Amino acid sequence: MIPLKQSKVLLTLLLLTSFLFANNDRVTATSLTYNNTNQQVKTTTPLSISDEKKQLYEQLEAVTLLPWYWLAAIDQYERSLTKVMPKIRQATGQISAIFIDESRWAGPLNPNQQDEQILSIQWFGGIGKDGDGDGLAKRTSDLDLLYTVSSHITSFGLHEDQLANGLWHYYKNSRSVQRVQQFAAIYRQFGHLDLQERAFPLPTNAVYSYKNTWGLNRSWGGKRTHEGTDLFARNGTPVRSTAYGIVEIKGWNRYGGWRVGIRDLDGFYHYFAHLSGFEKSLNKGDIVKPGQIIGWVGSSGYGNPGTQGKFPPHLHYGIYSDRGSAEWSFDPYPLLRKWEQADKQKRINN
Numbered sequence: 001m002i003p004l005k006q007s008k009v010l011l012t013l014l015l016l017t018s019f020l021f022a023n024n025d026r027v028t029a030t031s032l033t034y035n036n037t038n039q040q041v042k043t044t045t046p047l048s049i050s051d052e053k054k055q056l057y058e059q060l061e062a063v064t065l066l067p068w069y070w071l072a073a074i075d076q077y078e079r080s081l082t083k084v085m086p087k088i089r090q091a092t093g094q095i096s097a098i099f100i101d102e103s104r105w106a107g108p109l110n111p112n113q114q115d116e117q118i119l120s121i122q123w124f125g126g127i128g129k130d131g132d133g134d135g136l137a138k139r140t141s142d143l144d145l146l147y148t149v150s151s152h153i154t155s156f157g158l159h160e161d162q163l164a165n166g167l168w169h170y171y172k173n174s175r176s177v178q179r180v181q182q183f184a185a186i187y188r189q190f191g192h193l194d195l196q197e198r199a200f201p202l203p204t205n206a207v208y209s210y211k212n213t214w215g216l217n218r219s220w221g222g223k224r225t226h227e228g229t230d231l232f233a234r235n236g237t238p239v240r241s242t243a244y245g246i247v248e249i250k251g252w253n254r255y256g257g258w259r260v261g262i263r264d265l266d267g268f269y270h271y272f273a274h275l276s277g278f279e280k281s282l283n284k285g286d287i288v289k290p291g292q293i294i295g296w297v298g299s300s301g302y303g304n305p306g307t308q309g310k311f312p313p314h315l316h317y318g319i320y321s322d323r324g325s326a327e328w329s330f331d332p333y334p335l336l337r338k339w340e341q342a343d344k345q346k347r348i349n350n
């Protein structure tokens with residue numbers, strides 16, 4: 001583990017250093033702090049992967065003027081796509097998860113699909129660019145990958161609307177635009193990338209019970225299969241966000257009653273239904289943390305707005321994975337067990 005990590009750090013430093021010296025005088029001072037020949041280098045506290053990533057984005061921000069949280073958002077969106085489609089997206093970078101296939105990189109009619117020459121790539125309409133200043137556009141270089149995407153996306157301008165336009169032109173998919181915008185808002189709010197913490201949706205000292213009911217036929221609402229886990233609890237038990245995320249949906253749904261949908265940084269959609277009410281300051285577009293109260297357990301749903309009491313109070317919790325063009329429900333039960341144990345352990349430790 002350690003040698004791998006060290007070699008990754010070293011590689012980043014080398015890339016950054018060569019990039020900075022070649023491209024931008026303003027930020028060379030920053031790179032010296034991490035220059036391996038410098039005695040003051042932070043050898044006692046090696047950079048974490050997320051520190052490395054953040055540095056990479058900040059160095060690119062200095063050159064492209066695209067704020068680091070947009071670069072982080074694009075990279076994380078690409079990572080989420082690779083997670084669900086590992087076979088057709090094999091990451092070529094070291095740290096960055098940006099995937100650009102050969103034909104898009106080199107140009108569809110380029111006879112050399114592994115082309116790294118800037119001029120011929122341009123000639124054949126490829127998008128590959130040189131971001132690290134070595135004179136080559138390499139799909140294996142984090143800086144080349146990030147620079148290629150950011151110059152594409154910022155070609156319309158740096159205002160939010162212009163970035164949205166740039167994202168649309170790059171991905172040709174409005175879901176992708178929304179996802180990157182959401183991720184950028186989350187990173188911007190917290191100012192860092194360590195946002196992997198999760199929480200059980202109910203306080204673990206509340207009275208509740210749940211079983212694995214995913215995929216079973218529903219008792220209510222006809223023939224749809226059950227896309228979630230029902231957590232039975234008393235009316236008014238607090239319901240908490242399970243992840244760092246952004247409120248994508250809040251309001252009434254015929255089946256779900258009062259419900260909230262939260263998008264996390266893996267692109268997962270966390271769905272909380274049948275609430276008796278929402279936390280009153282919560283709004284669509286708000287950024288939330290794991291454990292933050294978003295509403296209360298109830299029995300709303302199966303009818304017009306306000307319908308309640310047609311079934312015992314419970315939280316219906318579902319989780320959906322974004323595959324780029326569609327969303328798929330997967331079984332939240334194993335995650336709920338894991339988060340429950342972790343929260344109980346936290347209670348003991350505090």
Ligand SMILES: [Zn+2]
Pocket residue numbers: 226228229230315316317
């Ligand atoms: Zn349910």
